[in-house]
Amino acid sequence: MKAASVLECGKADRSFFTDEHTMFRDTLQKYLEREAVPYYDQWEKDRLVPRTFWEGLGKNGFICPEISEEYGGMGLDFGFSNILGEELSRIGAGILGIATHSNIIVPYIDSFGTEEQKRKYLPKCVTGESITAIAMTEPGAGSDLANIRTNAVRDGDHYVLNGEKIFITNGIHADVVIVACKTDTKIRPAHRGISLLIVERGMPGFSRGKKLEKMGMHSQDTAELIFEDVRVPVENLLGEEGKGFSYLMQKLQQERLVSANNVLVAAEDMLSLTVDYVTKREAFGNPLSKLQNTQFKIAEMATQVQIGRTFMDDLIVKHMNDEDVVTEVSMAKWWITDVAKRISGECMQLHGGYGYMEEYKIARRYRDVAPSTIYAGSNEIMKVIIAKQLGL
Structure with a gap:
């Protein structure tokens, strides 16, 4: 199904x-x-x-x-x-x-x-x-991007790059890494000193740390990246020096829209898997789907998923038309991922003991949806953005 x-x-x-x-x-x-x-x-x-x-x-x-x-x-x-x-x-x-x-x-x-x-x-x-990666998050800086410590000092026709990055998607496979770094550590506000450098596989001083073992999303390559006196040619500066933060902000609407929609697809899949399971699984002589509690749970989840899909598709169309929907995308990102996490628990519960077994896809979905409220900007940050957009 x-x-x-x-x-x-x-x-x-x-x-x-x-x-x-x-x-x-x-x-x-x-x-x-x-x-x-x-x-x-x-x-x-x-x-x-x-x-x-x-x-x-x-x-x-x-x-x-x-x-x-x-x-x-x-x-x-x-x-x-x-x-x-x-x-x-x-x-x-x-x-x-x-x-x-x-x-x-x-x-x-x-x-x-x-x-x-x-x-x-x-x-x-x-x-x-x-394969590409973008390296923003550091051991001591996540949502507070202005606080990154990775820095690049101009030396002739190169930048000398030093720092560490963590939780980098595609970090092990990546041939090309866009690195957010400070090219000016004295300017205020601090985010005005951020630039983006393109670092390539094989550049001396660029190495991978350990491949990170995650609770879920096991096949997704996530790694630590280490930069030790990496000499990056000036021509590898992406855009203008000091405008890195602005570039990141410009692209976050699409990143959060994509992230929210992918999680919504997972929620649709979890609901589908669960409807299929409770229809076939019997208890006390009848399918689980005939129990009122099951029907109520499915009805609630189906309603939430439908609301999410209607909202999300409206945003997809607006984004395709180049409309500014930062506020709505922030709303979608926090609400849909929050709903998906709740749905994952409800769906696992309706699967009973089988839901905890690796052979059932719902177990993997339960693990994989967990970090969705954190990446692409935590849901707490989404609420901060929404509040600011409302003039609060």
């Missing part, structure tokens, strides 16, 4: 997707059914998605669909990128590093890079040959 089929009576109108979008989704679904579904459990055990899977997606035109044709992409709209995230999320959160690369990180280079940088990096990002 597909997640979207759970609510046939109140199914969201997704007519904003064109026939071309539908064809892209159908082709991608078939590819993932063949190339991801049979191997996903093994990837979870290996704690890593193989690079060959990235390259296969790239070869078939699924990665970075918005990148223009002159750099190897197809020049499509955000709807195609959104579909990539949805379908990867439908398989499992562990492969969402690909959507992070395609929908969140590569757009920084596309938007702020020089012509030389675009020609150097984008084609291989599109094919999946080059």
